[in-house]
Amino acid sequence: MSNDTVTHSAARVAELAETLDAAALDGRTVHRPTDTGPLTLDEAYAIQRAVIERRRARGETPTGVKMGFTSRAKMVQMGVDDVIWGLLTDAMRVEDGGTLDLDGLIHPRIEPEIAFLIGRPLSGRVTSEEAARSLAGIAVAHEILDSRYAGFRFTLPDVVADNASASHYACGPWHHPDSRSLGNVGLTVEIDGRVVATGSSAAILGHPLRSLAAAARLAAEAGITLGPGQIVLAGAATAALPLPRGAHVRVLGAGLGQVEVTTR
Ligand code: 0L1
Ligand code: MG
Numbered sequence: 001m002s003n004d005t006v007t008h009s010a011a012r013v014a015e016l017a018e019t020l021d022a023a024a025l026d027g028r029t030v031h032r033p034t035d036t037g038p039l040t041l042d043e044a045y046a047i048q049r050a051v052i053e054r055r056r057a058r059g060e061t062p063t064g065v066k067m068g069f070t071s072r073a074k075m076v077q078m079g080v081d082d083v084i085w086g087l088l089t090d091a092m093r094v095e096d097g098g099t100l101d102l103d104g105l106i107h108p109r110i111e112p113e114i115a116f117l118i119g120r121p122l123s124g125r126v127t128s129e130e131a132a133r134s135l136a137g138i139a140v141a142h143e144i145l146d147s148r149y150a151g152f153r154f155t156l157p158d159v160v161a162d163n164a165s166a167s168h169y170a171c172g173p174w175h176h177p178d179s180r181s182l183g184n185v186g187l188t189v190e191i192d193g194r195v196v197a198t199g200s201s202a203a204i205l206g207h208p209l210r211s212l213a214a215a216a217r218l219a220a221e222a223g224i225t226l227g228p229g230q231i232v233l234a235g236a237a238t239a240a241l242p243l244p245r246g247a248h249v250r251v252l253g254a255g256l257g258q259v260e261v262t263t264r
Contacts, residue, residue: 009043012037012043013043013046013047013050014050016033016047016161017047017050017051017053017054017161018054020047020051020148020161020162020163021051021054021055023148024051024146024148024167025104026104027103027104027105027106028106028148029106029147029148029149029150030148030149031149032149032153032154032155032158033047033157033158033161034154034155034157034158039157039158039161040157041156041157041160043157043161044156044157044158044160044161045160045222047160047161048086048087048160048161048162048163048164049087051161051163052087052089052163055089055091056089060089060090060091061089061090062087062088062089062230063088063089063090063092063093063230063231064088064118064226064230064231064232064233065085065086065087065088065215065218065219065226065230065231065232065233066085066086066087066088066143066164066166066169066232066233067083067084067085067211067214067215067232067233067234067235068083068084068085068086068159068164068165068235069082069083069084069235070083070203070204070205070211070214070234070235070236071203071204071205071235071236073239078156079156080156082214083205083211083214083218083235084156084159084160084164085164085215085218086160086163086164086165086166087163087166088166088169088231088233092166092167092168092169093168093169093170094142094144094168094169094170094261095170096170096171096172096173096259096260096261097260097261098170098261098262099261099262099263099264100144100168100170100261100262100263100264101263101264102243102245102263102264105144105146105167106146106147106148107146107147107152107242108144108145108146108167108168108242108243109144109145109146109152109240109241109242109243110142110143110144110145110189110240110241110243110249110251111142111143111144111145111236111237111238111240111241112140112141112142112187112188112189112197112199112236112237112238112251112253113140113141113142113143113169113187113204113233113234113235113236113237113251114138114139114140114141114182114185114187114201114204114208114233114234114235114237114253114256115138115139115140115141115169115171115231115232115233115234116135116137116138116177116208116212116231116232116234117135117136117137117138117139117171117174117229117230117231118134118135118136118226118227118228118229118230118231118232119134119135119136119137119177119228120133120134120136120228121134121225121226121227121228122134122212122215122216122219122225122226123216123219123220123224123225123226124216124217124219124220125216125217125220126213126216126217127213128207128209128210128212128213129209130213131209131212131213131215131216132177132209132212134212134216134226135177135212136174136177136228137174137175137176137177138174138175138176138177138182138256139171139172139173139174139175139256139257139259140171140172140187140251140252140253140256140257140258140259141169141170141171141172141233141251141259142168142169142170142249142251142259142261143166143168143169143233143236144167144168144169144170144243145165145166145167145240146165146167146168147159147162147165148162148165149162152165169233170259170260170261171231171259172251172253172256172257172258172259173257175255175256175257182201182207182208182209183201183202183207184200184201184202185200185201185237185253185254185255185256186198186199186200186253186254187199187200187201187237187238187251187252187253187254188251188252188253189238189241189249189250189251190249190250190251190252191241191244191247191248191249192247192248193248196241197238197239197241198238199236199237199238200237201234201237201253203235203236203237203238204234204235204236204237205235208234208235211232211234211235212232212234215232243263244263245263245264246263246264247262247263248260248261248262249261249262249263
């Protein structure tokens with residue numbers, strides 16, 4: 001690759017990061033990067049990191065990662081055979097029982113997820129069992145997605161560049177990681193007391209610990225380590241649901257308690 005090509009790529013990464021960051025700040029959609037030219041997955045992850053660097057420069061602190069495309073159905077839909085990740089910061093966190101103002105979001109959706117709290121450094125090619133040994137806690141969680149592209153329509157590099165549609169998240173009380181089996185945890189989403197979706201943690205790569213092991217692999221590929229206190233959102237147990245205003249949204253996980261958020 002010539003120096004000119006490298007410079008061109010770096011400039012495009014910076015420009016697209018600025019565009020996507022501004023879109024999230026302003027709550028408006030933007031063109032997909034692949035509408036104007038090819039984008040490699042490496043470039044897409046570089047854009048993702050640059051978006052987070054911009055957030056850090058505004059004072060946000062990284063809090064962990066979210067895994068995406070963790071269901072077979074979604075992988076088939078996107079024509080991919082591996083998971084992706086997005087990066088989380090403290091500004092995306094909503095307290096359990098807290099309120100999320102949807103002003104500034106574009107077309108938010110909610111996913112019921114399992115969240116992992118890291119207790120010991122995690123990075124590298126590990127088995128699910130080895131990954132589990134890094135854990136300090138397990139909780140039920142909301143992930144709130146918001147694509148910066150019209151209609152939630154994108155190619156794989158587009159959505160990676162857009163930080164895997166990350167917007168907000170909330171975790172319920174942490175449970176001791178040894179105390180339960182996670183292979184088939186029933187997850188229920190209620191909106192205003194009405195059950196609107198049910199699913200199983202088995203939808204997350206067959207077992208959510210596989211998603212944790214995948215996070216360890218992606219961390220190693222990115223040259224980083226997931227450290228104590230960081231969280232991993234393992235993936236969704238159901239399809240993403242539109243998130244309305246003025247709603248009380250509760251996710252319940254069998255044996256894992258609940259997490260609730262009110263929107264306005
Ligand atoms: O968290 C997810 O599985 C979603 C990843 C990004 C794709 C989307 O916005 O649906
Ligand atoms: Mg998700």
